[in-house]
Amino acid sequence: MKNILCVVGTRPEAIKMAPVILELRKQPWANVRVLATAQHRQMLDQVLSFFDIQPDIDLNIMRPNQALTELTARLLLELDAVLKAEKPDVVLVQGDTTTVMTVALACFYHRIPIGHVEAGLRTWDMQNPFPEEANRVIAGKLARWHFAPTEGSRQNLLKDGIADSDIIVTGNTVVDALLATAQRDLDLGITLPADKRMVLVTSHRRENFGAPFRNICRALQTLAQNNPDVQFLYPVHPNPNVKDVAYEYLAHIPNVTLCEPLDYAPFVAAMKRAYLILTDSGGVQEEAPALGKPVLVLREETERPEAVEEGVVKLVGSDYDRIVAEAQRLLDDEAAYKAMARGVSPYGDGHASERIGRLLQEQLL
Numbered sequence: 001m002k003n004i005l006c007v008v009g010t011r012p013e014a015i016k017m018a019p020v021i022l023e024l025r026k027q028p029w030a031n032v033r034v035l036a037t038a039q040h041r042q043m044l045d046q047v048l049s050f051f052d053i054q055p056d057i058d059l060n061i062m063r064p065n066q067a068l069t070e071l072t073a074r075l076l077l078e079l080d081a082v083l084k085a086e087k088p089d090v091v092l093v094q095g096d097t098t099t100v101m102t103v104a105l106a107c108f109y110h111r112i113p114i115g116h117v118e119a120g121l122r123t124w125d126m127q128n129p130f131p132e133e134a135n136r137v138i139a140g141k142l143a144r145w146h147f148a149p150t151e152g153s154r155q156n157l158l159k160d161g162i163a164d165s166d167i168i169v170t171g172n173t174v175v176d177a178l179l180a181t182a183q184r185d186l187d188l189g190i191t192l193p194a195d196k197r198m199v200l201v202t203s204h205r206r207e208n209f210g211a212p213f214r215n216i217c218r219a220l221q222t223l224a225q226n227n228p229d230v231q232f233l234y235p236v237h238p239n240p241n242v243k244d245v246a247y248e249y250l251a252h253i254p255n256v257t258l259c260e261p262l263d264y265a266p267f268v269a270a271m272k273r274a275y276l277i278l279t280d281s282g283g284v285q286e287e288a289p290a291l292g293k294p295v296l297v298l299r300e301e302t303e304r305p306e307a308v309e310e311g312v313v314k315l316v317g318s319d320y321d322r323i324v325a326e327a328q329r330l331l332d333d334e335a336a337y338k339a340m341a342r343g344v345s346p347y348g349d350g351h352a353s354e355r356i357g358r359l360l361q362e363q364l365l
């Protein structure tokens with residue numbers, strides 16, 4: 001029996017780690033334990049409960065306005081005690097949060113091997129996204145096994161000096177979670193006009209705060225006013241930099257529905273119902289293509305270039321004119337829309353977790 005400790009800190013980590021945990025739980029050789037750092041609290045909890053996962057250890061680390069240095073220092077100390085008590089044979093982390101970087105460092109000090117899920121995403125700019133690029137580079141240097149979602153991420157790891165034999169291209173586990181969830185009977189929980197096309201919006205990345213986010217909201221306002229036959233649905237992040245501005249520009253427009261962030265299952269229902277998606281989210285860029293939904297990305301660059309190269313996702317940044325023009329084109333021009341709504345899924349086929357499980361079995365037994 002091998003002890004495998006799976007760590008989650010935020011909503012996207014939980015969504016992407018859940019299928020791995022559920023897969024490993026099926027394995028007779030694996031004793032799976034779940035550690036929640038709870039770097040984010042509420043949004044993490046609703047995902048874990050949806051997938052029926054109860055953390056075995058919960059560090060409940062989140063504090064109001066937590067600074068990165070303090071979060072890192074507190075996490076390192078807490079992890080030291082957890083690793084001493086748990087003595088895992090391997091620790092799995094996902095993505096590029098402070099949790100991931102800190103767990104990688106703590107495991108390195110304890111000489112415990114780590115498996116990095118969603119390894120090899122790079123912008124090659126340490127400042128952008130901050131601090132995620134540094135987190136994934138550090139975790140990458142320290143990881144024993146690199147579960148790369150795509151061939152492109154494998155190439156990034158090779159460029160970073162990682163041995164080919166330590167990398168396995170698995171696909172992204174986000175597609176495993178999505179396809180399993182999309183099959184279920186889902187309820188959006190919000191009534192929208194049944195006869196109208198729906199545009200789904202999410203936007204809360206830090207690099208857009210300030211003038212770029214105002215441009216985005218102004219563009220959404222123009223699009224909604226020019227297209228009364230289209231319904232806009234925007235689950236708004238509670239951060240005041242986002243919420244105050246979004247409500248100022250959009251709250252009074254009849255065909256715009258603003259709501260709290262949706263739980264994962266209703267959000268998947270919203271993606272399925274959407275005609276078009278505008279987002280600055282990393283995960284949504286990976287999910288929407290698998291559902292055949294065109295995405296306009298409200299960022300200047302992305303560490304997820306594969307769907308852009310496939311032509312099913314387009315970068316539009318935060319430029320008012322560009323957002324309005326590109327979205328209007330997809331609403332008006334059926335050929336342009338169909339070219340982007342092809343259902344090409346460059347990030348996975350829904351079997352990434354099985355590949356991770358097989359590799360661990362081969363390596364550990």
Ligand SMILES: CC(=O)N[C@@H]1[C@@H](OP(=O)(O)OP(=O)(O)OC[C@H]2O[C@@H](n3ccc(=O)[nH]c3=O)[C@H](O)[C@@H]2O)O[C@H](CO)[C@@H](O)[C@@H]1O
Nearest residue numbers: 010012095096129132235261262263264267281282283284
């Ligand atoms: C720089 C960068 O790209 N960083 C990424 C970013 O992750 P992200 O951009 O994917 O994060 P979000 O957009 O918050 O989450 C998305 C997931 O949430 C679901 N969702 C969404 C709206 C909603 O109302 N309800 C939901 O359930 C949705 O289906 C999707 O799966 O931060 C993480 C560290 O926090 C990083 O690790 C990750 O690289």
